[in-house]
């Protein structure tokens with residue numbers, strides 16, 4: 733936080749939508765806990781991940797007082813009036829038992845290890861273990877593919893596995909793929925098997 737405090741001209745957008753998806757006994761740290769940056773912090777969160785409510789389009793944001801009037805005008809005209817059924821679903825999610833959330837996070841933890849171990853077993857691929865969310869970001873530079881986006885397209889077209897090329901996440905993403913493990917362990921294993929077969933074939937070709 734000291735780093736951010738040293739740059740008072742920098743506005744901060746903190747997307748904390750994965751706040752429950754933190755592994756290895758770590759706890760999520762919200763930037764709201766730091767009063768010294770509160771006047772330039774915008775926080776985003778929502779129901780999509782914690783309650784698997786992607787598609788319901790229900791979320792919230794917290795703004796600094798100084799920006800409130802401007803964002804009120806924007807939101808009233810752009811994204812207000814969430815339908816009543818969705819609002820009731822959101823209340824039920826918050827007030828109901830939370831054991832499903834804990835079970836899901838434990839399941840993601842299990843899948844995380846399957847993905848990371850499976851990726852690290854592939855020739856030319858190395859993958860760090862993510863500490864949160866449900867994505868792996870393996871380095872694939874050693875596969876011989878110089879364009880990660882071309883590899884992602886080939887995996888989709890020829891192996892039927894959907895991944896995203898690292899450059900879609902910024903200029904430093906070349907050489908990486910992003911895989912989501914928001915899928916069953918069975919499908920994840922099948923996808924890893926297809927990637928392995930694809931890489932073996934393409935290397936042999």
Ligand SMILES: Cc1ncc(COP(=O)(O)O)c(C=O)c1O
Nearest residue numbers: 747749778780786787789790791
């Ligand atoms: C970092 C991050 N923020 C926000 C979202 C938004 O989710 P939604 O638009 O479903 O609320 C996603 C979804 O993938 C995400 O990965």
